[in-house]
Each structure stands twice: as C-alpha cells, then as structure tokens.
Amino acid sequence: MMAATSLAEYLIYIPADEGRKVYIDPSLIPTFTECVDPTTDAGRKIANDIHHKLSSDATGTQSGQAVGDAAEFYMDIGNIGERCVRVFYRIVQAESAQASKGPGVYVHNIHRVLSNGRKVDVGLFHMKANGLTWTDEKVSTRELTTKVLRLGSMADNGGLIELSQLSTQMLKASSQATDKTDFNLYHCPLSVSSEGNDYATPEARHRIVNPAELADVLINTASLGEWSGRHYDAYTVYCYADASKLLEGALAIVKRKNVSLEKFSFSIIAPYSPFSFINRLANDCGATSTLESGFISSASQLHQNFDPASLSSTAISTCKAYSDQLEVRSDISFLELWKGMGSAAKLPELG
Incomplete structure (x- = not known):
C-alpha cells in the first residue's frame, strides 16, 4: 500500500480511441510485473484484456461492486488455474472528474487470483x-x-x-x-x-x-x-x-x-x-x-528495488530511473513506462 497517488497523476494504460479510457497508478509497476508479467503468452493476453474489458464493460455483470461506494469495482481477468488477476478500479464520471485525468476507469491495485479447489478456509x-x-x-x-x-x-x-x-x-x-x-x-x-x-x-x-x-x-x-x-x-x-x-x-x-x-x-x-x-x-x-x-x-x-527509502544502490537507481521517465515524457503510457523500466529495475524483458 504505497502512498495514495492522485488520480491526476495516473497514466493512460494503453492509448486508444474507442471505449472508456483506462488509467492506472504508475506506482503499480512492480505489482503489475509480479501479477501480470507480459513476458509470457498468458501475461501478454491479460495485459491486453485489462484494457479491452475495462474500456468496454467495467460496470458489467462480471464485475464486483463495492457496497456503499457506487464508483468502486473489481474484475477478475484471466483463467483460474492458468493466470488470473483481480483488478481493482474506480469509475470517474464526467460530473465528478475534477482532480483526475477526466472520465474513465482508474486502476489502483492488482492482485493475483489462485484457485481454491481444496476449499481451504481463511x-x-x-x-x-x-x-x-x-x-x-x-x-x-x-x-x-x-x-x-x-x-x-x-x-x-x-x-x-x-x-x-x-x-x-x-x-x-x-x-x-x-x-x-x-x-x-x-x-x-x-x-x-x-x-x-x-x-x-x-x-x-x-x-x-x-x-x-x-x-x-x-x-x-x-x-x-x-x-x-x-x-x-x-x-x-x-x-x-x-x-x-x-x-x-x-x-x-x-x-x-x-x-x-x-x-x-x-x-x-x-x-x-x-x-x-x-x-x-x-x-x-x-x-x-x-x-x-x-x-x-x-x-x-x-x-x-522500488523502495524510495532504501539505501541500496539498486533501489536508488531504480527509483531515479522511474522518476526520470515520468519527468521526460508527460504523455507516456503505463506500458511504455513498464518497458522503459526493464534494465533499470531488473524487470523481465518484454518478449
């Protein structure tokens, strides 16, 4: 749970002209890598499905809606038993778009979803x-x-x-x-x-x-x-x-x-x-x-490696590379940022 990122600082996930715009918290770079990993075929499909499903059906029957908060949702994307993620997001409408990038879907967290065929209690x-x-x-x-x-x-x-x-x-x-x-x-x-x-x-x-x-x-x-x-x-x-x-x-x-x-x-x-x-x-x-x-x-x-308070040389260089990319390109998309962080953060190379 990193410090809350202002919706105005979210990045466009993938630039597109159709459907709702999908934005994502840029600090989710390590979580995205951990849960999605677009270097694999399954991960690449999920990376694309996040955009397609959220831009077209973010409030549909496949989404879960927060009780008492009509703007808060999650959606499970992928196949249980292979690779599946639970994407948490907020819907911003035109009338409430202040302090944001405008109307759209704002992804603020991602969790990996695993099967529970053994029905282990929690x-x-x-x-x-x-x-x-x-x-x-x-x-x-x-x-x-x-x-x-x-x-x-x-x-x-x-x-x-x-x-x-x-x-x-x-x-x-x-x-x-x-x-x-x-x-x-x-x-x-x-x-x-x-x-x-x-x-x-x-x-x-x-x-x-x-x-x-x-x-x-x-x-x-x-x-x-x-x-x-x-x-x-x-x-x-x-x-x-x-x-x-x-x-x-x-x-x-x-x-x-x-x-x-x-x-x-x-x-x-x-x-x-x-x-x-x-x-x-x-x-x-x-x-x-x-x-x-x-x-x-x-x-x-x-x-x-993404810990801004760490004194390790790797973490310092990773956090600097992250900040540098955001400063150089104000219009950078999340997936472009992810690819650009590859060598600096020791992320997998996009295949």
Missing part, C-alpha cells in the same frame, strides 16, 4: 503440532490465543495448500523448521482479499478477508489486560510474501485509531511491498519491525 486459526503435521482449530474471536502470529498463504498447481503444509513451509522460511510451539495462523490469500471493502460479487464466492479484520485482531489483542488471563507480555508476528500488503492496510487502520502496539514485533519475510512502508507504519503504532535476510524471492526483491 481467517484466524490456532495451530498445534501433531507429530510431523499441524492441526488447526478455527478461532471464533478476533484476538490471538498464542504469543506468535503468522500471516500468509501459499499455492501449488492444485491451488491453495492445506494449513498443515502451509505451517511447515512458513516455519522453514523463518529458519524454525524444528519448532513445535503452538501459534496462531492468519490465512490470508490475496486471491480472496476484498481490498478493504465489501463487494457485491457477480457470483457466490468463499468468505473474504480484509485489512479491517486483521486490524481488529491486533487491536483486540493489544487491549487484553492482565485481568483477562489471555494476554502475553510480548507478541511476535511473522509476515510472509504478499501478506505484507494486507498487513500494511491493517497497520494503517490501527494507526488511524491511535492504538498502541508496543507489545508487538513484526518479522517480515520476503515482502511483496517495500519494507520501509511497513516499518514506518509499525513504528508509528509503537511496534518494532525487522526485514529478515535469510530468504528473499525475486518478486520480493522487485518490490524492494
């Missing part, structure tokens, strides 16, 4: 070691039952993996493979995330998670007093991969509510967003955070 669980496996028990209240919380999800060719296997993989990524201590698991695949809103979906879907629910878990746990008999003196939260995006949203809510998380420390493993964003939010809430160095994925490194 939300908060209490995990217990059972030999070489883990058993799960759903937590009905929005508060932690242990002093350790792990956030994330994983998928294989069959879709989202079972919670026992997920637990094992999380512990390995944290260099804790032999640990058998109980912990809470917040299973939060972004493929079923609501981007912070409730949506009237075009079809029945599995229950969704959102930043407000995770914020409730953190706030309620922080509010537990000694009298409750359920509190701990300190809590450690391990956040894996794309769960960092959900954590950012949750911490922003905690910050707005002025709740202290001084008992919390956040251990961030291969985040799919710049670490400095999470670190700043955690510090603002009175918590500490650490970017773990033991494991880093290519997708996570891509996001770190």
Whole structure:
C-alpha cells in the first residue's frame, strides 16, 4: 500500500480511441510485473484484456461492486488455474472528474487470483503440532490465543495448500523448521482479499478477508489486560510474501485509531511491498519491525528495488530511473513506462 497517488497523476494504460479510457497508478509497476508479467503468452493476453474489458464493460455483470461506494469495482481477468488477476478500479464520471485525468476507469491495485479447489478456509486459526503435521482449530474471536502470529498463504498447481503444509513451509522460511510451539495462523490469500471493502460479487464466492479484520485482531489483542488471563507480555508476528500488503492496510487502520502496539514485533519475510512502508507504519503504532535476510524471492526483491527509502544502490537507481521517465515524457503510457523500466529495475524483458 504505497502512498495514495492522485488520480491526476495516473497514466493512460494503453492509448486508444474507442471505449472508456483506462488509467492506472504508475506506482503499480512492480505489482503489475509480479501479477501480470507480459513476458509470457498468458501475461501478454491479460495485459491486453485489462484494457479491452475495462474500456468496454467495467460496470458489467462480471464485475464486483463495492457496497456503499457506487464508483468502486473489481474484475477478475484471466483463467483460474492458468493466470488470473483481480483488478481493482474506480469509475470517474464526467460530473465528478475534477482532480483526475477526466472520465474513465482508474486502476489502483492488482492482485493475483489462485484457485481454491481444496476449499481451504481463511481467517484466524490456532495451530498445534501433531507429530510431523499441524492441526488447526478455527478461532471464533478476533484476538490471538498464542504469543506468535503468522500471516500468509501459499499455492501449488492444485491451488491453495492445506494449513498443515502451509505451517511447515512458513516455519522453514523463518529458519524454525524444528519448532513445535503452538501459534496462531492468519490465512490470508490475496486471491480472496476484498481490498478493504465489501463487494457485491457477480457470483457466490468463499468468505473474504480484509485489512479491517486483521486490524481488529491486533487491536483486540493489544487491549487484553492482565485481568483477562489471555494476554502475553510480548507478541511476535511473522509476515510472509504478499501478506505484507494486507498487513500494511491493517497497520494503517490501527494507526488511524491511535492504538498502541508496543507489545508487538513484526518479522517480515520476503515482502511483496517495500519494507520501509511497513516499518514506518509499525513504528508509528509503537511496534518494532525487522526485514529478515535469510530468504528473499525475486518478486520480493522487485518490490524492494522500488523502495524510495532504501539505501541500496539498486533501489536508488531504480527509483531515479522511474522518476526520470515520468519527468521526460508527460504523455507516456503505463506500458511504455513498464518497458522503459526493464534494465533499470531488473524487470523481465518484454518478449
């Protein structure tokens, strides 16, 4: 969750004369690369379909509309099991086009959508070691039952993996493979995330998670007093991969509510967003955070390369190249910017 970009600073996605104009937040360059990847045939098709479908049918029956916000939508584009993305966007009409580029579709986020053929539930669980496996028990209240919380999800060719296997993989990524201590698991695949809103979906879907629910878990746990008999003196939260995006949203809510998380420390493993964003939010809430160095994925490194607060030479050169391109051409399209960032940001070359 990068700092909100003004709609007036969005870029045209693909220049076109027909249909609604489609604009996109230029800061989505790393997210677009992570989720769409136009270097593949499937990714190239999705890149084109984003324009075709949003310009022609952004408010149609295939879109989900936010409850209580008639201008906010999402659409799933692609094929589940191959490559599919959930595109979040806002419709700006002529009468409300001030402080924007004009009427059109404004894409403000993209999530990768994966299948859930195993029907793995989402939300908060209490995990217990059972030999070489883990058993799960759903937590009905929005508060932690242990002093350790792990956030994330994983998928294989069959879709989202079972919670026992997920637990094992999380512990390995944290260099804790032999640990058998109980912990809470917040299973939060972004493929079923609501981007912070409730949506009237075009079809029945599995229950969704959102930043407000995770914020409730953190706030309620922080509010537990000694009298409750359920509190701990300190809590450690391990956040894996794309769960960092959900954590950012949750911490922003905690910050707005002025709740202290001084008992919390956040251990961030291969985040799919710049670490400095999470670190700043955690510090603002009175918590500490650490970017773990033991494991880093290519997708996570891509996001770190776009971190304006990073002191690494790669990140500095990437952010400079990004700013330079936007300054040189005020009419540059998003896909032109993406192609131009290839060598500077170590993006895949467009095939």
